[in-house]
Amino acid sequence: xxxxxxxxxxxxxxxxxxxxxxxxxxxxxxxxxxxxxxxxxxxxxxxxxxxxxxxxxxxxxxxxxxxxxxxxxxxxxxxxxxxxxxxxxxxxxxxxxxxxxxxxxxxxxxxxxxxxxxxxxxxxxxxxxxxxxxxxxx
Numbered sequence: 001x002x003x004x005x006x007x008x009x010x011x012x013x014x015x016x017x018x019x020x021x022x023x024x025x026x027x028x029x030x031x032x033x034x035x036x037x038x039x040x041x042x043x044x045x046x047x048x049x050x051x052x053x054x055x056x057x058x059x060x061x062x063x064x065x066x067x068x069x070x071x072x073x074x075x076x077x078x079x080x081x082x083x084x085x086x087x088x089x090x091x092x093x094x095x096x097x098x099x100x101x102x103x104x105x106x107x108x109x110x111x112x113x114x115x116x117x118x119x120x121x122x123x124x125x126x127x128x129x130x131x132x133x134x135x136x137x138x
Contacts, residue, residue, distance in 0.1 A: 006072070006077055012024055027115075029045065030115040033118065037121045060087060063084075064083070075111055081107070094129075101132065
């Protein structure tokens with residue numbers, strides 16, 4: 001597949017995550033997708049991603065993902081992004097605080113036939129919890 005096809009898939013993923021139209025993930029993630037860095041309690045496959053983003057959108061209904069930098073070849077897209085939102089719902093047992101959050105992250109996705117088959121990623125989980133009013137190190 002070409003970069004253009006993979007980039008369209010990547011954009012569909014971001015659009016679904018931000019809009020809450022999570023069924024689009026069935027068109028984005030291969031049924032046997034491997035997430036090398038899943039979120040805590042994230043299940044496997046596309047349903048695991050739906051579950052994770054459903055939780056995120058409940059906690060942060062105004063969730064927004066801004067890609068800051070992208071590097072790609074024909075099979076992979078790596079992005080650096082900033083995730084923002086307002087803590088308006090329970091998140092990891094933390095009651096809503098109304099706090100605005102802004103955290104950075106990175107993701108690498110490997111594509112086959114226009115779908116994501118592998119994902120590696122890292123986000124500022126300590127910063128996220130701290131901005132939600134929790135001392136994650138204490």
